[in-house]
Amino acid sequence: xxxxxxxxxxxxxxxxxxxxxxxxxxxxxxxxxxxxxxxxxxxxxxxxxxxxxxxxxxxxxxxxxxxxxxxxxxxxxxxxxxxxxxxxxxxxxxxxxxxxxxxxxxxxxxxxxxxxxxxxxxxxxxxxxxxxxxxxxxxxxxxxxxxxxxxxxxxxxxxxxxxxxxxxxxxxxxxxxxxxxxxxxxxxxxxxxxxxxxxxxxxxxxxxx
Ligand code: TMP
Numbered sequence: 001x002x003x004x005x006x007x008x009x010x011x012x013x014x015x016x017x018x019x020x021x022x023x024x025x026x027x028x029x030x031x032x033x034x035x036x037x038x039x040x041x042x043x044x045x046x047x048x049x050x051x052x053x054x055x056x057x058x059x060x061x062x063x064x065x066x067x068x069x070x071x072x073x074x075x076x077x078x079x080x081x082x083x084x085x086x087x088x089x090x091x092x093x094x095x096x097x098x099x100x101x102x103x104x105x106x107x108x109x110x111x112x113x114x115x116x117x118x119x120x121x122x123x124x125x126x127x128x129x130x131x132x133x134x135x136x137x138x139x140x141x142x143x144x145x146x147x148x149x150x151x152x153x154x155x156x157x158x159x160x161x162x163x164x165x166x167x168x169x170x171x172x173x174x175x176x177x178x179x180x181x182x183x184x185x186x187x188x189x190x191x192x193x194x195x196x197x198x199x200x201x202x203x204x205x206x207x208x209x
Contacts, residue, residue, distance in 0.1 A: 004084040006130075007204075008095035010173060011138035012166045013159045014145030015189045020138075020200050021093055027201070028089045036083035039093035040071065044078045047071035055156040061109045068099045069121045081124055095132055096122065097176050102158065105172020106165045132183065134207040136200060137173055140189040142166035 007024075009017045025037045041051040050071040054064060072095070083090050096118055103109045122130045142163045149159055177184040185203035189196055 004087045005089045005134075006080065006084060006092070006132045007090065008092045008097065008132040008135045009138065010094060010097050010101070010135055011189060012101075012140060012142060012145050012169050012173075014148040015138035015140045016148070016193075016196070017093065017136075017138045017189075019193070020197060021091055023197060024200065024204070025091055028091075034086065034088045036079065036088045036090045037093075038075070038079055038090065040075060040095055040098065041068055042071065043075040043080075043092075047074045050074075055158065058157065061103060061107045062113075064107065065099060065103045065109055065114060065117065068103065069117045072096065072099075073121045076122065076124065076130060081130070092132070095135070097135055097137075097173060100176045101169045101172035105175070106158075106161065106169040108168065111175075131180070134203065135184050136203055137177065137184055137186045138189040138196070139170070139173070139186050142170060144190055 009021050011017050021037065025035045028035050040047075041054050042048045050067050053059075054067045054071070059067070080090055080092065099118075100111070100114055104111045104114050119129055124130045145166060146163055149155065177186060185199075185207065187196060187199040187203065191199075
């Protein structure tokens with residue numbers, strides 16, 4: 001492994017991706033890679049401000065989609081593209097699939113409009129549309145996720161949505177995966193942590209064959 005690599009991590013709130021992303025960062029570093037560990041919405045000072053708005057202010061669905069994509073454009077141009085140009089492994093906690101799942105699935109916002117925005121926002125030189133090389137989807141039933149979230153911190157705007165919302169988000173991820181199946185690794189997050197970790201590592205190894 002000596003080339004840049006862009007890996008995104010997805011799943012409904014409560015799927016438990018954070019510890020595995022941190023674990024993977026250490027795993028890549030111990031193998032001599034430079035790692036850029038980042039997240040969406042966020043990853044730059046401006047995009048973090050947009051995150052605050054997106055997670056805590058109620059807004060029209062198109063406005064919400066535009067805020068997510070505005071934050072993504074900043075993040076892509078100022079963090080992700082430079083990191084990939086340096087040859088880093090970029091580990092990104094959520095990327096565009098989250099917009100399709102949450103705004104497209106959860107909010108039922110127009111999928112075609114999201115595809116148009118995706119083409120504009122992720123257009124970068126030498127790539128028609130920048131996409132992750134691999135997307136690891138931590139899949140979990142909304143019922144189990146809700147039990148986990150009830151023990152967590154004060155919920156934000158999305159975390160406080162009902163189970164029916166997360167059923168639509170999950171369906172959004174599934175739809176997105178059918179559009180580019182080779183990019184996705186779907187992992188069951190309803191397993192002991194060490195089994196999830198084993199599946200994460202095998203997804204990495206399979207993708208790099
Ligand atoms: P996080 O809590 O995993 O950092 O994610 C932030 C929240 O923002 C999470 O509830 C999912 C939501 N979100 C969207 O609705 N659309 C998006 O495009 C992204 C990146 C996140």
